[in-house]
Amino acid sequence: xxxxxLSVGFLLIFTACGNKAKEDKTAEVVDTAYTQxxxxxxxxxxxxxxxxxxxxxxxNQEDGKTYIINFWATWCKPCLEExxxxxxxxxxxxxxxxEVILVSLDxxxxxxxxxxxxxxxxxxxSKVVILDDPDQNAWIPKIDANWDGAIPATxxxxxxxxxxxxxxxxxxxxxxxxxxxxx
Amino acid sequence: MNVLKLLGIVSMVFYLGFxxxxxxxxxxxxxxxxxxxxxxxxxxxxKVSLSxxxEAKGFLLIFTCNTCPYxxxxxxxxxxxxxxxxxxxxxxxxxxxxNPDKQPGDxxxxxxxxxxxxxxxxxxxxxxxxxxxxxxxxxxxPHVYLLEKTPEGNIVRYIGAIDDNYQNxxxxxxxxxxxxxxxxxxxxxxxxxxxxxxxxxIKV
Numbered sequence: 001x002x003x004x005x006l007s008v009g010f011l012l013i014f015t016a017c018g019n020k021a022k023e024d025k026t027a028e029v030v031d032t033a034y035t036q037x038x039x040x041x042x043x044x045x046x047x048x049x050x051x052x053x054x055x056x057x058x059x060n061q062e063d064g065k066t067y068i069i070n071f072w073a074t075w076c077k078p079c080l081e082e083x084x085x086x087x088x089x090x091x092x093x094x095x096x097x098x099e100v101i102l103v104s105l106d107x108x109x110x111x112x113x114x115x116x117x118x119x120x121x122x123x124x125x126s127k128v129v130i131l132d133d134p135d136q137n138a139w140i141p142k143i144d145a146n147w148d149g150a151i152p153a154t155x156x157x158x159x160x161x162x163x164x165x166x167x168x169x170x171x172x173x174x175x176x177x178x179x180x181x182x183x
Numbered sequence: 184m185n186v187l188k189l190l191g192i193v194s195m196v197f198y199l200g201f202x203x204x205x206x207x208x209x210x211x212x213x214x215x216x217x218x219x220x221x222x223x224x225x226x227x228x229x230k231v232s233l234s235x236x237x238e239a240k241g242f243l244l245i246f247t248c249n250t251c252p253y254x255x256x257x258x259x260x261x262x263x264x265x266x267x268x269x270x271x272x273x274x275x276x277x278x279x280x281x282n283p284d285k286q287p288g289d290x291x292x293x294x295x296x297x298x299x300x301x302x303x304x305x306x307x308x309x310x311x312x313x314x315x316x317x318x319x320x321x322x323x324x325p326h327v328y329l330l331e332k333t334p335e336g337n338i339v340r341y342i343g344a345i346d347d348n349y350q351n352x353x354x355x356x357x358x359x360x361x362x363x364x365x366x367x368x369x370x371x372x373x374x375x376x377x378x379x380x381x382x383x384x385i386k387v
Contacts, residue, residue: 073252075251075252075383076383076384077286077386078384105381107252107256107350108350110252134347134348134349134350134351134354135347135348135356136344136347136349136379136380136381137343137344137347137359137378137379137380138347140379140380140381141379147379148322148323148379149322149323149344149379149380149381149382150322150323150381150382150383150384150385151381151382151383151384152384
């Protein structure tokens with residue numbers, strides 16, 4: 001009932017704003033976040049769902065490959081802006097032993113409504129996993145001591161080297177970062 | 184004189200050494216620093232400064248916004264914090280640090296409508312020109328700074344998240360901010376002074 005009232009409230013606000021509101025995708029995004037409180041469980045979603053402990057093996061593979069671990073979410077605009085670059089590097093540099101793993105931090109209510117549709121629509125080829133572990137203060141420092149928790153954020157590692165990047169990438173920057181690992 | 188020269192060279196070397204590497208999150212305030220005051224526009228059209236709150240013992244300065252899903256998840260808890268601590272002399276002051284040109288959902292008009300819809304009981308200020316959040320070192324929303332008012336100025340006592348479970352308030356094990364404010368008001372040491380959380384990077 002609370003959510004119904006909220007949605008009605010939002011409808012009124014959006015109607016009042018007219019066309020401007022329709023163009024405003026960010027506001028719609030937030031609207032979705034609280035008008036769809038139904039939470040998905042792990043067995044209903046297409047992608048593997050891990051807590052931090054479950055994710056850890058993916059962060060520590062020693063098989064000679066270079067892994068790009070990108071922390072993102074569908075609600076994070078700068079994350080979506082750099083998504084094509086991760087896709088391109090994943091496709092173009094596979095022969096060099098480079099693999100991208102996209103770790104989604106989308107909330108449970110967004111798995112079905114936003115994450116799955118986004119991955120499908122963009123035809124993402126990189127591996128997508130979900131990190132569902134609310135005790136962020138416990139695991140963020142284990143990813144990197146300098147990470148404040150803001151996304152986008154990326155870790156690149158192989159068995160010899162590991163680096164954390166607390167910022168977004170251009171395609172050139174991403175390729176240069178990967179060069180350090182594969183050369 | 185020679186010693187001074189040597190010191191100069193040593194500090195120069197240090198300076199160059201440090202400035203040569205990127206500094207990711209170490210800018211801004213640390214615990215114990217004196218926080219700057221500001222004069223920012225509130226959703227009611229008036230300017231608000233920390234010095235306006237003559238009776239306050241401290242402040243819960245929270246960088247937050249309309250559009251970040253984490254900020255939205257915490258809206259009710261921010262209202263509850265204000266309700267609980269305003270009467271004890273530690274009001275919430277919310278600041279939207281995002282550039283509305285980059286994030287139209289965080290425009291001044293949208294801030295007003297969001298605050299009205301949720302019934303915000305605290306000032307909701309726009310960091311016009313984005314001058315304040317970099318001084319504090321805020322990087323994401325929501326990002327909390329607990330300040331204690333002292334004769335030396337407003338001292339930073341806690342930086343970080345509100346609690347340890349954004350998803351479900353009933354599963355929260357540690358209420359970081361409440362523990363910090365309670366300890367501060369009781370004159371005790373604050374156990375956990377810095378925490379991290381996933382949040383939306385502030386839009387510049």
